Amino acid sequence: MTKLIKYKKREMILVLVLLLASFIIYSISPQFVSSVNIINVFNNNALLGIMSLGMMMVIVTGNIDVSVGASFAVCNMVVAAYANNTGGKNPFVAVLIGMLVGAALGAVNGIFVTLLRIPAIVVTLGTMNIFRGILYFITEGRWIEGLTGPFLGFANRRVLNIPFAVYMWIAVIVITYILLYRTRLGRNVLASGGNKEAARRAGIEPNASTLTAFIYLGILTGLAASLSASKLGIAQPSNGLGYEMTLIAAAVIGGTLFSGGTASIFGTFLGMLLLGIIDNGLVLARVPLYWQDLVTGLIIILAVASSAFQSFSKVRSRRKTIKIEGDPACQD
């Protein structure tokens, strides 16, 4: 237990904050703690929750992706167009297509960042506009609606009263865990995020890690976009606006450091849940909409401030590791 508190300090704090927030909301509006509402909270945040784990992976490598909302819209429209043309007969293929398109968009970002060595924020700001621009150009802003067949609503189908999308969220959490901690690929991602030069000297190619992370985020974005099309039965080119900020917020609240190398899957899950609960609770408590933004904003700043503090102490401890004077010409 003491080990748990020591190593999972941030997660423990988040659990406490979650409980506290839940209690406050409950005391204002008791229907918060009904199975219907709780399942709703999970269901409403499942898609963002899936994507947040990909965003976490990208941040671990020391990068960022703000094009993810636009990628979501592209995948969303492609999947909907496919489902529309085939009468929604083959949901499995539809999801696969969504994930492939997502992977391709992620690869575009990753290649720009690694091969051309352009900072990720610049690349993804650019691709954000490019992806959405092309989408508007092709669709001329039209929606795709009236999806039918088995595709429609499969993401809402319930087993044990829990929607399919929530199961997918859980599955992605498990897969991300295995990928990041139990495969060489994931360990290399962590290593190159922690110390790029040391990684290179250990025979790890940091660029491969970066590319992997961007593609992984792309795949999860494609998955979420497919689920979204299935849930709603419509897709529109303006979907996914502002997702990037929520995803970054969830990862950062969960303890992912912008300096790279440090991630928490459980923390990211809790971060997403906290944002979801607050949204939900404020609605239940009939708090005006603008207060929601304010509260969310405050939480993000608090989380980022503590994250920055962690980064700072991390940098300090790293400075201690490097006791040698800094001049490369002098390191003989």
Next chain:
Amino acid sequence: MSTPLLELKNISKSYSSVRVLNNINFSVVPGEVRALVGENGAGKSTTVKIIAGVEQPDSGGEIYYNGELIHKMTVKHSLELGVSVIYQDLSLFPNLSVAENIVKGSEKKFFVGLNTYKKQASAVLESLGVDIDTSLLLSELSIGKQQLVAIARAMYSEAKLIIMDEPTSTLSSTEVELLFDVIARLKESGVCIIYISHKLDEIFTVADSITVLRDGEHIETGAIDTFDQEKLIKLMVGRELRFVPFHGTDIGGSGTTFSVNNFTLEPYFRNISFDVREREVFGITGLVGAGRSELAQSIFGIRKASSGEIFLGGEKISISHTNDAIQAGVCYLPEDRRTQGLLMGQTVTRNTTSANLRGVSNKASLISGQKEKKVVEEYIERLAIKLPSIESHIERLSGGNQQKVLISRWLNAGPRVLIVDEPTTGVDVGTKQEIHRLLRELANNGVFIVLISSDLLEVLAVSDRVLVMRNGNAADLVETKSASQESIMEKSLLG
């Protein structure tokens, strides 16, 4: 003699125009402990990086491993061949656990079993005779323990050639004994070790043979019993005089001084005191890790010394921030101009005036382009800076001219004290001489000059007295007129 495990033939390496290695030739055999020695900048680390595949040698050089020519040594390839390096900066992962750090780079399977690695890592640490919890994060360990983890990592990889770059710099004496035991065991099992150290007593304890490098050249290789300390030092420093000396005259003058009293900042340096007299260039030298740069940075307010006082012309000045230092006229030319000095992507003009923007501002406190231009052109002429235009970006200039721009920046700030840290690294010989002349000229004009340098010839040629630092202590203060490279090197090494 068995066939060499590793053989370097005609290895050279240049960074832009500066040649750091020139036709290096040596070979090592299995079961041998080879000490690689030389001054700072002799080319030891570059040699290591080439063997490890981190850097590629210039064309013409050949690397043989087990008698086979290696066409392109990459990091991956060298790891596969069984080369493992314990880098001076350790090159570990602070965000990963001890176990992961030990196995990183040697994992065989795609899927990682948590417990097997933990067990294997513990086993290696145990065989080293150290007790470290392998589930701790690396950043939670002391530097000494991290060093042991780096050693464990090399052992885990079952390397045939282990290169240790200053492995004992952070170890306690018992840990050093432990390391020597390990080296003896590795040697017995046929592992070859290239051991880099500044500590001569260690070298004579542990090595079978020695290779001496100097200024990127191979000087001598021989069995340990063909060397003694005196000979070794001589070989390390034995260069011919390259610089015209610029010693001062009328030192002392009116008697005003720049004094640093009892400066301490653990673990870098302690109780350092010195006075710089008028018209004097005061040198500070020492090996890497002696604490020279940290001392200078503390005087300048980048780091905060835990105790100590500074007096300038008899008046006490307190510096808690670099701005205080600049206000008081204390300026510092940092050792790594690329990361600590230059404003990359900015013009020569902006680089020159950045430390004193008030000086180029008009009455409304707006920066005047005309004033800037005048100032910059003045320095370009005075320091003979060669550049395409004052509006060109600083990175387009050669190393020597970049350094001159940085010196101009401080001259423009009106220095009373100028601390220059390795002012001539990566600078061609002609420019070195110009910088030496300039330092002397400034000293003659009443600026207190502190010259920090690893280049003993430079220290001897330019400074009047030199403080030798060793492991953060003031080892000795010597008059350069009566000193030689050998005597200073001996003090830096042995005290």
